[in-house]
Amino acid sequence: MTSPDPSPLVLPEFGFGAAQLGNLFRETTEEEADGAVRAAWEAGLRYFDTAPHYGVGLSERRLGERLAGYPREEYVISTKVGRLLRPGPGTGDDMDSGFAVPDDVVRQWDFSEAGVRRSHAESLERLGLTRVDILFAHDPEEGPTEQALSEGLPALARMRDEGLVRAVGVGSKDADVLTRAVRTGLIDLVMLSGRYTLLEQDASRELLEECVRHDVGVVAVSVFNSGLLARHEVPDDAHYEYGDAPAHLLERARELAGIAERHGVTLPDLAVHFPLRHPAVRSVALGMRTAEQVRSNAQRMTRTIPAAAWDEIQAGLGR
Structure with a gap:
């Protein structure tokens, strides 16, 4: 196994x-x-994030196959630990976990040091790589939280110190669990899902303060809040957190779309750029399925948002 690049890890903005x-x-x-x-x-995207959880290994295999033709030194890749993949019954599908794949593979929670190291090794095999740059403990709030914090994070820190990875962190939608992880002093990054967006900031306020205090970087994901901010014209049936968006959030999203329009941009443009305004946020990662979605989001990434738009949004947050 080759050692990671010893130079400081710099995450691309997107x-x-x-x-x-x-x-x-x-x-x-x-x-x-x-x-x-x-x-x-x-x-020009050079940061790619995956996990064993995504399609019980399918995402890692597909991503690794497609990155194989590109120079390894030119991109950053992260994957996650906490769920080992083991043989399943093969009698149905994985839609209860949200993935349209057969259930011939199932997940097994394990944040022990042995489990974390095994997960890393098995991810490398699926990816067809000799190294990844970042390992995140994945969704500890959904599994054995205390084991993740007391065993998983020290294990990840030792792996980083051994040169197996360049950075370690925790990925979660639970800002309180992430705050606890930051306070251990063991991690470099958090991947924050949906809690610091154009629409929602309150839940992550303490977390972001701790990230600044401990010099922990933030990768912001789910910045469209599961779809509510993904379109400039906000439909009545828009989703928020994978369910129907409540009326007050629909109203706020439409107010934000109006601000965007007054300043010559769109609601998704604002959503993509908003997290990067915080000093703790190093990168925004967007989930994308097709080339069309990638090109559309890539255009958003290059847009300049007028300062007056942010001023108007900030004034609204202060109401």
Whole structure:
């Protein structure tokens, strides 16, 4: 196994989230996967994030196959630990976990040191790589939280110190669990899902303060809040947190779309750029399934948001 690049890890501002390569909610065809990764590379994206959880290994395999043709030293890749993949019954599908794949593989929680190291090794095999740059403990709030914090994080820190990875962290939608992880002093990054967005900031206020205090970087994901901020014209049936958006959030999203329009941009443009305004946020990773989605988001990434738009949004937050 080759050692990671010893130079300081600098995350690109925008990244490619590969959950959709694992058939999130519906099948992603091989052609769609090919096109999405190719378009991401052509657009200049050089950070790719995946996990064993995404399609019980399918995302890692697909991403690794498609990155194989590109120079390894030119991109950053992260994956996650905490769920080992083991043989399943093979009698149904994985839709209860949100992935349109057979259940011939199932997940087994394990944040022990042996489990974390085994997960890392098995991810390398699925990816076809000799190294990844970042390992995140994945969704500890959904599994054995205390084991993740007391055993998993020290194990990850030792792996970083041994040179097996360049950085370690925790990925979660639970800001309180992430705050506890930051306070251990063991991690470099958190991947924060949906709790620091154009629409929602309150839940992550303490976390972000701790990240600044401990020099822990933030990768912001789910910045569209499961779809509510993904379109400029906000439909009545828009989703928030994978369910129907409540009326007050629909109203706020439409107010934000109006601000965007007054300043010559769109609601999704604002959503993509908003997290990067915080000093703790190093990167925004967007989940993308097709080349069309990649190109659309890549255009958003290059847009300049007028300062007056942020001023108007800030004034609204102070109401």
